[in-house]
Amino acid sequence: MLGHTLSILFLAAAALAAPGPKIARCSVANKQMPMPAGQTQLVNPTAPLSFIGLGLGVQNYTCGSTGTFTSTGAVAELVDISCVDASRYTALTDMVWAVWQKAPKSISIQTITKSLSSVDRSFASSLILGQHYFIPNPITGVGINPKWDFTSASLKGHANAFVVGAKAGNVAAPSNPAANVDWLMLNSIQGDLASQIFRMETRGGQPPSSCTPGTPDISLKYVSQYWFFGGAFSQ
Secondary structure: OHHHHHHHHHHHHHHHOOOOOOOOOOOOOOOOOOOOOOOOOOOOOOOOEEEEEEEEEEEEEEEOOOOOEEEEEEEEEEEEOOOOOHHHHHHHHHHHHHHHHHOOOOOOHHHHHHHHOOOOHHHOHHHEEEEEEEEEOOOOOOOEEEEEEOOOOOOOOOOOOEEEEEEEEEEOOOOOOOOEOOEEEEEEEEOOOOOEEEEEEEEEEOOOOOOOOOOOOEEEEEEEEEEEEOOOOOO
16 A cells, blocks of 8 residues: 555656756756845855755654744755756655655655655665754754754765754745745854755745644654755865
8 A cells, every 4th residue: 555655656746757967966056046035034145056955854843831833853864956957946846745745654754765766866875965953052052953964975984074054044935834934044053064054945844833732742744955055065
């Protein structure tokens, strides 16, 4: 039953597939990030673009005493879409979201990315950039901060191929902000992977507006593009 469900999803998604990218770490010099209009919170970076990743994962929340959900971090697998034609970014993001959104809870993120490789070469294991997760703030020790870690995948062997970010700006998702998490701009506070990170073109991940204190924590699926600028590993 599980395999049948995935087969239906992948066959439907295959219509969007096209010849895959050449290889990870191609030039991204001509790629333009989709900056939302009419806002001042997200500012175009001055450093060159280094990587573009498609994140597939979950946003985690706990219900606070005030009756609202508070983020407790996220976990995601990042696929390198740097070499994919930019005209395909929206369709590729939508395709992955459609598959991930409908996949049974018993299927892991890694299983989804591995299975998607038969639909689009962007998901081949050699094009996995790395992982996204949260850690205690490495500077103050207070709170948690997002980390993008390429040390066990595309930049294995490079101990500093990671970046820990601190939010510098955010705007509500231009499309369906009640369902899609905010678009973000983050500055590096540790690591050599990038000087700035942008979370763009989000799908899902937004919690309900209220909750009952004491209810169980929740994990909500999401997909997002991550744009990395600067750092010591520019392509």
